[in-house]
Amino acid sequence: MLKIKNLFITTLLLSSQLFFAQYTDVINSNRPGETMSAYAVGKSVIQGEIGVYGIKEKHDLLDYDASGFGTDLTVRYGAFLEQLEFVLDLQYQMENFDTPYTSYKKNNFRQTVLGAKYLVYDPYKNYEPTANIYSYKANHSFNWHQLIPAVSVFAGANFVGADNPYSFSPESSISPKVMLITQNLFGGGKWVFVTNFIADYITTDYPSYGYVLTLTHGFNDKWSGFIENQGYKSDFYSDAILRGGAAYLLNSNMQIDASISTNFKDTPSILYGGVGFSWRYDGWYKEKQEMTFKKDKKSKKKETEENIDYQEQERKRKAKYE
Numbered sequence: 001m002l003k004i005k006n007l008f009i010t011t012l013l014l015s016s017q018l019f020f021a022q023y024t025d026v027i028n029s030n031r032p033g034e035t036m037s038a039y040a041v042g043k044s045v046i047q048g049e050i051g052v053y054g055i056k057e058k059h060d061l062l063d064y065d066a067s068g069f070g071t072d073l074t075v076r077y078g079a080f081l082e083q084l085e086f087v088l089d090l091q092y093q094m095e096n097f098d099t100p101y102t103s104y105k106k107n108n109f110r111q112t113v114l115g116a117k118y119l120v121y122d123p124y125k126n127y128e129p130t131a132n133i134y135s136y137k138a139n140h141s142f143n144w145h146q147l148i149p150a151v152s153v154f155a156g157a158n159f160v161g162a163d164n165p166y167s168f169s170p171e172s173s174i175s176p177k178v179m180l181i182t183q184n185l186f187g188g189g190k191w192v193f194v195t196n197f198i199a200d201y202i203t204t205d206y207p208s209y210g211y212v213l214t215l216t217h218g219f220n221d222k223w224s225g226f227i228e229n230q231g232y233k234s235d236f237y238s239d240a241i242l243r244g245g246a247a248y249l250l251n252s253n254m255q256i257d258a259s260i261s262t263n264f265k266d267t268p269s270i271l272y273g274g275v276g277f278s279w280r281y282d283g284w285y286k287e288k289q290e291m292t293f294k295k296d297k298k299s300k301k302k303e304t305e306e307n308i309d310y311q312e313q314e315r316k317r318k319a320k321y322e
Contacts, residue, residue: 022039022041022042022043022082022083022085022119023041023042023043023045023078023282023285024039026249026252027047027249027253027254027255027278027279028041029047029247029257029278030049030074030076031255031257031276032051032226032245032247032258032259032274032275033214033216033228033243033245033259034196034214034243035181035194035196035212035213035214035228036087036117036179036181036194036196038149038150038152039119039122039150039152040078040082040083040084040085040117040119041076041077041078041085041280042078042282042285043080043081043082043285044078044285045077045078045280045281045284045285046075046077046078046280047075047278047279047281048073048074048075048076048279048280049073049074049075049076049276049277049278050071050072050073050276050277050278051072051276051277052069052070052071052274052275052276053069053070053071053072053273053274053275054067054068054272054274055068055069055070055093055270055271056270056272057095057268057269057271058266058268058269059267059268059269060266060267060268060269061266062099062268063099064098064268065097065098066096066098066268067095068093068095068096068106070091070092070094070110071091072091072276073088073089073090073091074087074088074089074090075087075088081118083118083119083120083122084116084118084119085116085117085118086115087113087114087154088113088114089111089112089114090109090111090113091109091112092107092108092110093107093108093110093166094106094107095107106166107165108161108164108165109160109164112160113156113158113159113177114156114157115155115156115177116155116156117153117179117181118152118153118154119150119151119152120151120153121150121151123145123150146184146185146186148184149182149183149195150182150184151180151181151182152181152182152183153178153179153180153181154179154181155176155177156176156178157177158173158174158175158176158200160173160174160175168205168206169204175200175204176199177198177200177201177202178198178199178202179196179197179199180196180197181194181195181196181197182194182195183195189218190217190218191215191216191217192216192218193216194212194213194214195211195213195214196211196212197210198212200232205235206235206236207234208234208237209233210232210233211230211231211232212228212229212230213228213229213230214226214227214228215227215228221249222249223246223247223248223249224246224247225244225245225246226243226244226246226247227242227244228243229241229242229243239263239265239270240263240264241261241262241263242261242263243259243260244260244261245257245258245260246259253280253281254277254279255277255278255279256275256276256277256278257275257276257277257278258275258276259273259274259276260272
C-alpha cells in the first residue's frame with residue numbers, strides 16, 4: 001500500500017513546518033503501495049486507509065486456479081510524541097480454488113498486525129539550505145543533502161488465529177515483526193524514494209525476511225504515480241512482486257488510489273488490482289495549535305505590557321530626583 005506517503009508528503013516534507021513536526025498540510029497516506037513511510041501522521045491525528053482488491057492465481061505445478069477478493073484496513077494514530085505513530089494493519093481475503101478433481105474455498109484474516117513506528121532521524125530537522133547570491137549554478141546544482149534519508153523503526157506483533165488457512169500452522173500464535181524504514185526526497189520534493197527492510201514471524205518455524213522499494217513522483221498538486229518492487233523469502237513461501245499505480249488528492253484530508261500487481265513465476269502466478277480511499281481527522285491537532293498560538297500571543301502581550309509598565313515606573317522614579 002504505497003499509500004500516498006509519497007504523493008504529497010513529497011512537496012510538503014520540504015516545508016519549514018515539517019522540520020519540527022510530523023503533521024503535513026496534506027494527508028500523508030501509505031496507500032496504494034506496500035511501503036510504510038518514515039514520517040508519522042502527527043500528534044493527535046487519526047487516519048484510516050482502506051482498500052478492496054481482486055486477485056487471480058494459477059499454479060502450474062499444483063494444477064489449480066484461484067480467484068477472489070479481499071479488503072485491507074490500516075488505522076494510524078499519532079500520540080505522545082510527534083515522531084511516534086501507532087499502527088493497526090488488517091487484511092481479510094476470500095478465494096475460490098478449482099482443481100481438476102475438486103473445488104474449495106478459503107477465507108480468513110491474511111494479516112493482523114499491531115505495532116508502533118518511531119522516527120529516529122529527520123535530515124531536515126534544524127537544516128536550513130543556504131543560498132549563494134553570487135552563483136546561479138550553485139543554487140541550482142544537485143543538493144547532496146538529499147542523499148541523507150529519514151530513518152524510522154517499526155516494532156509490532158502478528159496475531160494469527162487457530163485453523164487459519166493462510167497460516168503455516170494450525171495453532172494460534174503471536175509473533176514479532178520489525179522493520180527498518182528509510183525515506184529520501186529528490187528533485188525539490190517531486191520524487192520520493194522509500195525502502196522497508198522487514199523481519200516477520202521471527203519466533204516461528206517459518207520466519208520471513210523481505211524488502212519493499214518504492215519510487216513515487218508527484219506530477220502536480222493532485223496527481224502522483226508510483227512503481228514498486230517487493231520481495232520476501234521464507235521456507236514457507238517466497239516471491240518477488242512488481243507493483244504500480246496512482247493516487248489523486250480529493251482535498252487536504254482525502255485521497256483515492258488505484259494499483260495493479262504481478263509476480264514473475266508460475267508457482268503460482270499472481271495478478272491483482274485494487275482501489276482505495278484514505279481519510280484523516282486532524283481537528284484535535286489544529287485545536288492544540290490554536291490554543292498554543294493564543295497562549296503564546298497572550299504571553300507576549302503580557303510581557304509587552306509589563307515592559308511598558310516598568311518603563312513608566314522608571315520614568316516616575318527618575319522624575320523625583322530631577
